[in-house]
Amino acid sequence: MDPIALSVFSSRMAAVCEEMGAVLRRTAFSPNIRDRLDFSCAVFDADGGLAAQAAHIPVHLGSMAYAMAGVIRRFDWQPGDMVVFNDPFLGGTHLPDVTLVSPLFVDGERVAFLANRAHHADIGAVTPGSMPLSTTLEEEGVLISPVRLYRAGRRDEAVLQRIVSRTRNPRQAGGDFAAQASSVSSGVHRLQELVGRMGMSEFRAALAALNDYAERLVRAALVDLPDGRWTFTDYLDDDGQGQQDLPIQVALTLDHHDAHVDFAGSADQVRGNLNCPLSVAAAAVFYAFRCLMPEQTPACAGAFRPITLSAPEGSLLNARHPAAVAAGNVETSQRVVDAVLGALAPALPDRIPAASHGGMNNLAMGALAEDSPWDYYETLGGGMGGGPHHRGRSGVQVHMTNTLNTPLEALEMAYPLRLRRYALRRGSGGAGRHPGGEGVIREYEFLTPASVTLITERRRHAPWGLQGGAPGAVGENRLNGELLPGKVRLEVAAGDRLTVMTPGGGGWGGS
Incomplete structure (x- = not known):
């Protein structure tokens, strides 16, 4: 294709995803989706290969790209169908992340799929917020194997009720599912318009050209990297069930224009919920x-062709059903990034930054009283690692998450909470020529009794520095001033105060 036409096509495909996200944000009921933007939208080709995505959440989008084809093959799709699922072992991530996917047919022929994935703060887990200190998948909420939520445009009320009846607030859950369905439908209509303007053959040719272009860019970038094999080991603090210092071991092989990442030697799957598919x-x-x-690399399946990975079955990174996986999506994924970047650092000393705060600092909470139910979940930012050419940013989400913080006004308006303090954690960034960014301090006062679950990392193993830079400070969690474990479930009374102090980023270069 003409390069300009291909660029325009890529932008139009991404715009479809952005519009889907705008519809979802404006129609969702829960602050977790509406305010924190814990969702992602994407377009897939007729066989389930990634065609485009919005700049949403990497752990959502990358996992969908890896696994959507398997979901697609399970159904004899018809126009107006919409499938819902959250099974981590069949293309999902963890149970709160629920995916809806619908096909686009043009002149009776299947052309593409539109999908979104959104985090539901209540998916019926054993504790409010649906991020429990679980040991089995069953404890984490309702498991949705891929099933039709809509058939030929008509919603299957029995399927919806089976899901929302397990939640503490079925009305809000139903509203979020309706918002997801509206978002997917808007994407189907918008992409149908695009295909109608282009014509079927030109659309398919453009999609093939986009994938080939992405692959060329990635292979050209890999050629510029030095050939060789590099290893690195990083550690997760603990699984919340007594197992500590869990290794994530990476062997990275760069071979001209291909890359392979092998996780052999990483920890076996654990009793707690740090496992991941x-x-x-x-x-x-x-x-x-x-x-x-390069920044202009299209986000499509072609970009992933030169990159392969392997992990032993039954390990922390390739767990077997029915392993608990709630925190694998949010914490283990972050440590995988740290380990891969750590392996790349000797090969690319002038490009790789020090470790960032390395987690999502998960806080789930909700009502103890059944007559006034509420569920809430949020992730907290921290310090970004300093890099070869910049100091780390402070108080930001990093790597596998791309959500916003919940504005304190929205938090206090929706829940019986008061935010007493929200500030940068001065001195938490690692020292160096380019210091790491600062973590945050967020202090909550509970106005009614509540159940609270914390799943946090980098409370034992600090974010590492590079090239002589100092590590960032580990995080701390405190209830009424008393130090808490990194992973804990507790009940609090009205007037209790919970303070979460997130880690800083590592420093880069000797100061």
């Missing part, structure tokens, strides 16, 4: 390499 590990690997690619 291979699709989540793949999302982290794809993200790490995407950071090395």
Whole structure:
């Protein structure tokens, strides 16, 4: 294709995803989707290969790209169908991330699929916020194997009720599902318009050209990297069930224009919920390499062709059903990025930054009283690692998440909470020629009794520095001033105060 026409086509495809996201944000009921923007939207080709995505959440998008083809093959698709699923072992990530996907047919022929994935703060787990300290998948909420939510445009009420009846607030859950369905439908209509303007043959040719272009860009970027094999090991603090210092071991092989990442030697799957399906590990690997690619590289399946990975079955990064996986998506994925970047650092000393805060600092909470139910979940930012050419940013989300912080006004308006303090954690960034960014301090006062679950990392193993830079400070969690474990479930009374202090980023270069 003409390069200008191809660029315009790529932008139009991405715009479809952006519009889907705008519809979802404006129609969702829950602050988790509406305010934190914990969702992602994408377009896939007729066989489930990634065709385009919005700049949403890497762990959502990379895992969908890795696993959507398997979901597509499970159904005899018809116009107006819409499938819902969250099964981590069949293309999902963890149970709160629920995916809706619908086909686009033009003149009776299947052309593409439109999908979104959104985090539901209540998916019926054993504790409010649906991020429990679980040991089995069953404890994490309702498991949705891929099933039709809509058939020929008509919603299957029995399927919807089976899901929302397990939640503490079925009305809000139903509203979020309706918002997701509206978002997908808007994408179907918008892409149908695009195909109608282009014509079927030109659309398919453009999609093939886009994938080939992405592959050429990635292979050209890999050629510029030094050939060789590099290893690195990083550690997760603990699984919340007594197992500590869990290794994520990477062997990275760069061979001219191909890259392979092998996780042999990483920890076996654990009793706690740091396990993840291979699709989540793949999302982290794809993200790490995407950071090395030219900015104009299209986000499509062609970009992933030169990159492969492997992890032993039954390991932390390729867990077997029914392993608990709630935190694998949010914490283990972040440590995979740290390990891959750590392996790349000797090969690319002038490009790789020090470790960032290395987690999502997960906080889930909700009502103890059944007559006034509420569920809330949020992730907190921290310090970004300093790099060869810049100091780290402070108080930001990094790597596998791309959500916003919940504005304190929205938090206090929706829930019986008061935010007493929200500030940068001065002195938490690692020292260096380019210091790491600062973590944050966020202090909550509970106005009613509540259940609270914390799943946090980098409370034992600090974010590492590079090239002589100092590590960032580890994080801390405190209830009424008393130090808490990194992973804990507790009940709080009205007037109690919870303070989360997130890690800083590592420093780069000797100061």
